Amino acid sequence: MEKFDFRFYKWEKELANKPFLRQPIGDTWQEYTWGEVGQMARKLATGLQSLGLQPKAHIGLVSKNCSEWIIADIAIMMAGFVSVPFFPTLTSKQINQVLRLGDVDALFVGKLEVWDEMKKGVPDDMPIISFPQYENHSKVERGEKWDDFINRFEPMQGTPSGAMNDTWTIVFTSGTTGTPKGVVHDYAILDSTKVVTEESNPLDVSLTGDNRFFSYLPLNHIAERIVVEATCMRYGGTISFAESLATFGKNLSDVQPTIFFAVPRIWTKFQLGILSKMPQKKLDTMLKIPFVSGMVKKKIRKGLGLNEVRACVSGAAMLSEGLKQWFKKLDIQITNGYGMTENSALCTTLFPWEDKPGSVGKAQPGASLKIDPDTNEIMMKAPYVMRGYYKDPQKTAEVLEDGWLRTGDQGRLDDEGFLYITGRVKDTFKTAKGEFIVPTPMEGVLEQNSDIEQICIVGLGCPQPIAMVVLSEMGLAKSKDDLTKSLDKTLSDLNKTLESYQKISTIVVVKDAWSVENGCLTPTLKVKRNMVNQQYQDHLEAWHAAADTIVWE
Numbered sequence: 065m066e067k068f069d070f071r072f073y074k075w076e077k078e079l080a081n082k083p084f085l086r087q088p089i090g091d092t093w094q095e096y097t098w099g100e101v102g103q104m105a106r107k108l109a110t111g112l113q114s115l116g117l118q119p120k121a122h123i124g125l126v127s128k129n130c131s132e133w134i135i136a137d138i139a140i141m142m143a144g145f146v147s148v149p150f151f152p153t154l155t156s157k158q159i160n161q162v163l164r165l166g167d168v169d170a171l172f173v174g175k176l177e178v179w180d181e182m183k184k185g186v187p188d189d190m191p192i193i194s195f196p197q198y199e200n201h202s203k204v205e206r207g208e209k210w211d212d213f214i215n216r217f218e219p220m221q222g223t224p225s226g227a228m229n230d231t232w233t234i235v236f237t238s239g240t241t242g243t244p245k246g247v248v249h250d251y252a253i254l255d256s257t258k259v260v261t262e263e264s265n266p267l268d269v270s271l272t273g274d275n276r277f278f279s280y281l282p283l284n285h286i287a288e289r290i291v292v293e294a295t296c297m298r299y300g301g302t303i304s305f306a307e308s309l310a311t312f313g314k315n316l317s318d319v320q321p322t323i324f325f326a327v328p329r330i331w332t333k334f335q336l337g338i339l340s341k342m343p344q345k346k347l348d349t350m351l352k353i354p355f356v357s358g359m360v361k362k363k364i365r366k367g368l369g370l371n372e373v374r375a376c377v378s379g380a381a382m383l384s385e386g387l388k389q390w391f392k393k394l395d396i397q398i399t400n401g402y403g404m405t406e407n408s409a410l411c412t413t414l415f416p417w418e419d420k421p422g423s424v425g426k427a428q429p430g431a432s433l434k435i436d437p438d439t440n441e442i443m444m445k446a447p448y449v450m451r452g453y454y455k456d457p458q459k460t461a462e463v464l465e466d467g468w469l470r471t472g473d474q475g476r477l478d479d480e481g482f483l484y485i486t487g488r489v490k491d492t493f494k495t496a497k498g499e500f501i502v503p504t505p506m507e508g509v510l511e512q513n514s515d516i517e518q519i520c521i522v523g524l525g526c527p528q529p530i531a532m533v534v535l536s537e538m539g540l541a542k543s544k545d546d547l548t549k550s551l552d553k554t555l556s557d558l559n560k561t562l563e564s565y566q567k568i569s570t571i572v573v574v575k576d577a578w579s580v581e582n583g584c585l586t587p588t589l590k591v592k593r594n595m596v597n598q599q600y601q602d603h604l605e606a607w608h609a610a611a612d613t614i615v616w617e
Contacts, residue, residue, distance in 0.1 A: 127174025273300025
């Protein structure tokens with residue numbers, strides 16, 4: 065049986081004394097070399113095998129991103145087990161559900177803020193290995209301590225690796241609706257993802273190890289796992305982490321990564337941060353002065369931590385054309401990627417030089433695309449598509465059809481093979497007039513107003529759609545009159561382009577921002593439309609009937 069080529073072993077030898085993992089602690093960085101990580105992971109792998117678990121047992125991982133997360137993941141692979149990682153924000157009820165759904169046999173517990181509540185959902189008899197204590201994070205009293213456990217064992221020898229058809233990981237989707245689904249990826253799938261770098265290289269990866277990654281998006285999400293962890297282990301480099309939300313900007317600026325991956329909300333935050341220091345009018349003026357322009361752009365890029373970046377990538381949600389063009393003026397070129405957990409976060413790429421506004425690009429190497437003629441659903445086929453949902457043949461059969469993955473997104477392909485996403489199959493809703501509303505394109509227009517940070521169009525059963533918005537910092541800084549004028553103009557401009565049944569009757573400015581904690585965002589910061597609709601449904605009719613088009617909750 066063919067074995068997976070685990071390239072970690074190559075760099076463990078060749079870059080033995082070079083930094084691999086960098087953990088910020090205040091103003092200092094704790095560094096582990098490739099050789100040191102190898103020794104820790106090898107001892108940990110021996111330790112895992114000592115727990116008396118069945119071959120190919122499922123090992124859970126719940127923690128924010130940190131050095132130990134990667135070391136534990138490597139050890140799980142070395143020991144021949146299956147990793148089942150979880151979001152670090154789960155409640156006790158949620159962790160209990162996914163531990164059961166994933167048949168988890170042992171659990172790594174790491175850098176968490178919610179362990180005191182979460183632990184109520186972890187069975188008392190489950191073996192636990194806890195990461196070292198991080199300042200201002202939960203103290204984990206249960207189970208084995210990281211250093212004590214590792215240091216009891218001799219390092220595993222050789223270059224152990226799973227067979228290509230062995231399960232590598234089970235990744236539970238964050239899901240905007242319903243029960244989480246465990247997406248099964250084997251080593252053949254992980255191996256097949258290399259075709260993207262080796263044929264089109266959207267990350268501009270150096271194949272000789274000269275790569276600096278900055279890891280802060282949840283590592284249990286497949287995008288961060290493939291883009292950062294797997295790419296670094298395959299091609300070499302260093303992974304640096306963020307210490308906290310408060311130090312994110314400083315940590316990123318210190319690292320100056322060569323590859324930076326973000327979701328659209330991060331790019332919006334960057335934009336709002338820049339404009340809070342230099343208003344748009346002043347920035348436009350500065351960028352028109354030849355000598356000054358270069359200095360301003362460099363200062364902004366360096367301040368963000370993007371002055372040495374070779375590739376900036378946006379994914380997980382749609383990046384607006386306006387935001388992309390705004391950063392382009394600062395010489396920050398953003399590659400847009402489209403993918404999902406089920407296809408290893410790899411489906412299409414739109415490179416910065418491709419002039420296709422609104423498109424998410426062409427199929428990645430190895431992938432094929434088609435559109436279902438009846439539903440306009442995007443379907444894709446590639447060697448990096450999942451094997452199925454863990455222990456759920458029915459749901460697997462619903463999305464895998466003759467090797468084609470039903471993505472759940474609606475779209476169209478142009479004559480050159482560029483893909484445009486037009487909505488979600490399940491996001492479409494019907495108004496009281498019996499007309500179907502596709503909210504995504506309308507949201508894309510409204511979110512170009514920099515006074516808006518979050519937006520969700522709802523209105524199931526209402527006469528017209530209603531736009532719920534959360535204000536940005538710029539919006540919050542404005543007077544109510546100025547804000548009303550700004551939102552009213554944006555709404556008016558959008559409605560002029562829509563059919564009568566599509567026109568948005570009201571923009572509602574909500575009091576509280578949507579978050580993972582209040583259930584309105586997934587852990588990857590996508591808005592849960594059903595939850596937003598549910599939260600405000602009792603008021604929708606009154607807001608629609610209001611005399612003003614801009615209403616405050």
